[in-house]
Amino acid sequence: MTFRLFLPAALALIAVAPAFAQTAAPQISVDTLKEVDRTLSSDEYEGRAPTTHGEELTINYIRQRFEQAGLQPGNHGNWFQDVPLAENTASPTPLAISGGREPLTFTYRTDFVANTYRLATHTGVENSDVVFVGYGINAPELGWNDYAGIDVRGKTVVVLVNDPDWQSQSLDGPFHGRAMTYYGRWTYKYEEAARQGAAAVFIVHQTEPAAYGWNVVQSSWTGAQYNTDDPNNHEDQSQVIGWLTHDAAERLFTAAGQSLDQLERAAGQRGFRAVPLGVRATIGLDNQIRRSTSHNVVGILPGTTHPDQYVIYSAHWDHLGRCDADATGDDICNGALDNASGTAGLIALAEAYTRAGAAGRSVIFLAVTGEESGLLGSQYYAEHPIYPLARTAGGVNMDGLNIFGLTRDLVVTGRGKSQLDEYLQRAADARHLTVRDEPNPEAGYYYRSDHFSFAKLGVPMLDAGSGQDLVNGGTAAGRAAADDYRLHRYHQPSDEYDPNWDWSGAIRDLGIYYEIGRAIADSTDWPNWYEGDEFRAIRDRTAAERR
Incomplete structure (x- = not known):
């Protein structure tokens, strides 16, 4: 989970009544939610890191609960x-900067973190020219290319996080203003740098545009890192990828005779051109590579009339394992909220479906x-x-449930992207809930959880949840609860199960997820992305497979 509790991207909902009958959810078991969360987040499960003993315990427990659910x-x-x-x-050497006003040596974890996608026992750069490439974006359709006019092959690039217009207070701008696009995500920064041939790439961390503090970077980027296995060992990727603290970046730019503050402002303007800094970077990584196999857990409730058509519910079971x-x-980073709670919701929904009886379409958990x-x-x-995406009608992803109580509002990542908006609006109206606009669109949550994997291959997926307006305490209390979790528990050992959690909001939300999924599963409709959405074209290309 990339933190979004009570702070997700909301949508502008279309006031069009969807063509489906409302189906009330069977009672969602709060006992199931509590028992599953308490079990998966216990120290016995060691933080549920993939390929560890904690994974073995986790996947077998989920399998058992799926089977018991029917x-x-x-x-x-x-x-x-x-x-x-x-x-x-990876075991990095210190990051050394030479050729400037004074030599610099940056300390691992304190000043920077580094790793590599490459599957090699040693990677690194030596005396690699350093280039500031602004936001590191190449978007021809927007007339924006931070790499224009410069060859960064074999060089080290320094990149800003988020989009050039992230400080806008509106959603207007080449990169949708305050709403982050995929060009703002750290994953994109590394992908584009590799396409440009950069040998190393470091993103400058800032808490506001990154939407999390350095402590999150430090805990998430140290220790064992996972990637999909690759027969070519990811040799098309940069030798080194990492992050710099903003303080470390300021020292680097000062040594290069530049002002980071001034260059940050320049990078936000159309026509910015990359700036060679005249300094050189040296860093080496000794890498311990271990190939292994992790597992998705898959259960299905076969459909009665259209078993070869599918609706999907998803949640991630993994967390960080042992951490700082x-x-x-x-x-032990127990991950009670992130995402033992979502996994508990997945199991509770499976129970609800089997109690109600099979739907027309098959439902995947x-x-x-x-x-x-x-x-x-x-x-x-x-x-x-396992089941064709072209014949998957849509679904719901759950990444952290509301454990702070009932709210008066709902939010959902993605803004007016698909016809699932209409299903959510119907469910919200039935409960007299308000669906609010996104409170912090700069965080780019739409690209940061598992629904994105399906969306970019065409499947409409909903990622929704409670908003900030708590019935007990209002928006101030909701925001305080979110801030407290983000600052004191997110990706830390303190994300532990609490028997005093209030699951009423989670129960309400799961009822909505059930209602939406069941409505799709009992219909012959194929929700689509709205015209102009980036995922509409790929969905339309598979239309013939749904006829």
Whole structure:
């Protein structure tokens, strides 16, 4: 989970009544939610890191609960889908900068983090020219290319996080103003740098545009890192990828005789051109490579009238495993909210479906691995689907449930992207709930959880949840709860199960997820993306397979 509790991207909903009958959810079991969350987030499960003993316990527990709920094995008689992974534990040398006003040596974890996508025992750069490439964006359709006029092959590029217009207070601008596009995501920055031939790339961290603090970068980027396995060992990727603290970046730019502040402002303007800094970077990574297999857990409730058509519910079961110890010495990142809660919701929904009886279409319940490492399990399923994506009508992804109580509002990542908007509006209207606009669109949540893996291959997926306006305490209380979690528990050992959690909001939300999924599963409709959406074309190309 990339933190979004109570702070997701909301949509501008279209006031069009969808053509489906409202189907009330059977009672969602709060006992199931509590028991599953408490179990999966216990120290016994060691933080649920992929390919560890914690994974073995986790996937077998989910399989057992799916089976008890009445599902059938979802992978041709098997409960599991193998996901081939490559684990890399990198040991970086200090990052040395030479050729400037003074030599600099940056300290791992304090000043920078670094890793590599390459599956090689040693990677690195030596005396690599450093170039500031602004936001590192090449978007021909927008007339924007931060790499124009410069060859960065073999060089080290320094990149800003988010989009050039992230500080806008509106949604107007070449990159949708304050709303982050995929060009703003750190994953894109590394992808584009590799396409440009950069040997190393470092993103400058800032809390506001990144939407999380350096502590999150530090805990997420140190220790074992996972990627999908690759027969070519990801040799098309940069030798080194990483992050710099803003303070470290300022020192680097000062040593190069430049002002980071001035160049940040320049990078936000159309026509910006990359700036060679006249300094050189040296860093080496010794990498311990371990190839292994993780697993998605797949259950299915076969449909009665259209069993070869599908609706999907997804949630990621993994978390960070062992991480930086807190003041008490606790080094297990239990991930109770992130995402034992979503996995608990997946199991509770499976129980609700089997109690109600099978729908017309088959319903898939998919617990995926590797979300914390870059949506690896959902990406693998989407690229190697057990059930054809062209015949998957849509679905719901759950990444963190509301454990703070009932709210008066709903939010959903993505803004007016697909006809699932209309299903959500119907459910909200029936409960007299307000669907609000996105409070912090700069965070780019739409590209940061497992629904994105399906969306970019054409399947409309909803990722929704409670808003900020708590029935008990209002928006101020909701925002305070969100801030407290983000600052004191997110990706830290303190994300632990609390028996005092209020699950009423989660129960309400799960009822909505049930209602939406069931409506699709009992219909012959094929929700689509709205005209002009980036995912509409790929969905339309498969239309013949749905006739």
